[in-house]
Amino acid sequence: MNKIKEAIFSSRDPTFHKKIPIIILLLVIGIMIIITQEDETQEPVSNEQEIKDVHPEISLLERQLENKVTSLLKKALGTQKVDVMITLSSGERLIYERNESIQQDSGEEQRDNQQSVSGRKSTTSEVVFGQASLNGDPVLKYIEKPPVSGVLIAAEGSESAGVKKQIIEAVSKALDVSTHRVAVIPYH
Incomplete structure (x- = not known):
């Protein structure tokens, strides 16, 4: 190891000036490898996250509506197992x-x-x-509220056709969306 250090850093070495570009090239390659490894360790951002970051006001409105509908359905159905997903077509105007x-x-x-x-x-x-x-x-x-383009509801007890119909009608009227844009599935 000492011989290598002496050969690289010795000013008496007649090939020292030829070794400097090689040393710089190796340093650059090492730095590039370190940078690319750091980028790979970061979590990749999904397309959904990118879209929500671009339009944060839309995702905020969606979450507010989802929370209201979820709360109402939990009370109406008498269960805590209800999840709601709402998609808006645009932001507020x-x-x-x-x-x-x-x-x-x-x-x-x-x-x-x-x-x-x-x-x-x-x-x-x-x-x-x-x-x-x-x-x-x-x-x-x-302020013109954005139109709802779709609603997905997973609710415990929605296996019954009558309950499913009540949920669809209630959500359709509450959000002013046609019934074919509301989907209800059983919560498992």
Whole structure:
């Protein structure tokens, strides 16, 4: 080992200047191996996690709805074994107040027994707090809740056709979603 150290680090060695690029190359390769091993030890992110991270407000709304429906179904069915999964098609939409003005010109002309009616002009603008020239905040009219695209429910006691029908109807009405978008399966 000492002979190797002396051969590499000795300034008396006539091939020392040729060894420097090789040493640097070996160091770079070692660092690259260490970095790639660290990346492999991290947990891979699933597609579902990537989607939820991109739209956190959607996943938050879904979880809130799931918790409400789960709580209600547990009370209604008298069991603690209920799981609900809700899928929303988009996030909330903010609808702002708008001013709309319509101008209509009703001029009539008669030429060779023909009548003509001309023009209608419509303009819209957002209503803002403060002065528009000072970049005021727009006035929020309402928040449009996102539509539910599907619901999956696993519930104890849903083996019965009557109970399954009651669950589907209740969830359909509560979430304003058609019954064919609600699936109920037994909890095992």
